[in-house]
Amino acid sequence: MRVSDGTSCKLITMRHExxxxxxxxxxxxxxxxxxxxxxxxxxxxxDSYHIRSLYFDTIDDRMYGESLDGVDKRSKYxxxxxxxxxxxxxxxxxxxxxxxxxxxxVIVDKMDVERILCDKEHVPGDWQDKQGVLQEVYALCQxxxxxxxxxxxxxxxxxxxxxxxxxxxxxxxxxxxxxxxxLMDPNAVLYPVLPAGKHILEVKYDxxxxxxxSSLLNMGNLQQTSFSKYTYSRITIDNNGIIG
Numbered sequence: 706m707r708v709s710d711g712t713s714c715k716l717i718t719m720r721h722e723x724x725x726x727x728x729x730x731x732x733x734x735x736x737x738x739x740x741x742x743x744x745x746x747x748x749x750x751x752d753s754y755h756i757r758s759l760y761f762d763t764i765d766d767r768m769y770g771e772s773l774d775g776v777d778k779r780s781k782y783x784x785x786x787x788x789x790x791x792x793x794x795x796x797x798x799x800x801x802x803x804x805x806x807x808x809x810x811v812i813v814d815k816m817d818v819e820r821i822l823c824d825k826e827h828v829p830g831d832w833q834d835k836q837g838v839l840q841e842v843y844a845l846c847q848x849x850x851x852x853x854x855x856x857x858x859x860x861x862x863x864x865x866x867x868x869x870x871x872x873x874x875x876x877x878x879x880x881x882x883x884x885x886x887x888l889m890d891p892n893a894v895l896y897p898v899l900p901a902g903k904h905i906l907e908v909k910y911d912x913x914x915x916x917x918x919s920s921l922l923n924m925g926n927l928q929q930t931s932f933s934k935y936t937y938s939r940i941t942i943d944n945n946g947i948i949g
Contacts, residue, residue, distance in 0.1 A: 718911065719805040720870070725906040725927045728923045732875050732904050738921045739864050739873060746863030748787055753862045753877070759784040759818075759888050760857060760935045764850025778802050780937060781849070784818060789891050791815050793924070797921040798838045806909070811838050822886050824908055825852050853885040855942060858895055869910045873916060876905040881938030896946040898937045905932055908936070 727735070748754045761782040762768045770870065771779040779801050786794045794817075797810040817829045828851075832843035845851035859879040865872050880895035887893035899905075908922065941948060 719802065719807045719909075721804065721910050721912075721914070722806040723907075723908045724930050725755055726899070726930055726932065727875075727906045727925075729902045729904070729925055732877070732906065735873075735906065736862060736875065740919075742917070742921065743864035743866045743871075743873065746861075746865055746874075748862065749863055750788075753860050755788045755860055756876075757789065757888065758856070758857045758883060758934075759821075760855045760938075761843065761845075761851050761932045762854045764802060766854075766939075769936065769939050770824065772933050775931065782838075782845075783857075784813065784821075784853075784888075789889070791889055794818050794837055796842065798841065801930065812877070813839075818888070821853060822888060823892050825885065826850075840941070841844055855935065855938050856882050856885060856888055856893070856895075857898075857938050858882075858893075859934070866915065866918065869912055871914065872907075872909040873918075873922070874909075876907065876909045876934070879934055879937075880906065881934075881941055883942045896941050897948065898934070898941050900948060905934075936939055 746754075768779065768781045772781070780798055782796070782798050784794055784796050792815065794813050794815065795810050796813045797808055798805045800809075810930075820829055821827075826846075828842055828846050832839040835843075838925075842851060857879065858881065860877045862875040862877070863872065866873075879898040881898055882893055882895050884893065904928075
């Protein structure tokens with residue numbers, strides 16, 4: 706396993722993460738409100754960027770089950786890349802503790818991703834000798850049958866604000882497939898996860914959300930949800946593409 710220069714594990718401290726299901730109209734209203742006061746995310750070229758993630762789970766689907774049951778402390782593992790570019794992949798572990806989130810990640814190369822897709826029962830053997838997330842994934846593969854189980858795909862519009870490390874994202878056209886071998890196929894057949902015209906608004910911040918941003922995000926009738934892209938994708942896959 707080769708890790709690019711300067712890509713030792715990146716750790717993000719515990720953060721608040723609030724999610725809301727919104728309509729196309731609501732998304733456009735919020736985006737119009739936020740644009741004068743926030744910066745566009747660095748990943749973004751134009752109005753949005755594309756994200757595709759490969760999610761892992763154990764042989765007994767423990768992570769899926771813990772999410773369904775709302776277990777207070779849980780983790781999930783994924784490989785993520787952007788705009789269908791095959792020169793940058795990130796392996797992540799995302800932890801949930803109550804309503805707080807934490808993410809640890811490391812950059813991995815295309816060759817290792819391809820090895821995982823070719824042998825879905827194993828991850829690269831030399832991950833055993835690494836540290837952090839790489840070693841954890843290797844151990845879980847050996848002891849709990851961790852393997853790739855689902856692809857989640859969507860388009861994201863993202864805004865950032867430095868005070869409070871605020872990040873507000875609109876995730877649109879969320880879709881999925883169980884055909885994990887199609888990870889790098891731009892023409893992969895995907896199932897929609899939400900009804901047409903429904904999207905996810907996420908508000909992430911450290912400590913307290915600045916008051917003026919809270920005002921701009923006056924949710925009206927929107928209700929907070931515990932929406933998990935992975936969990937909803939698994940439900941959709943289990944329902945043979947029928948939205949749960």
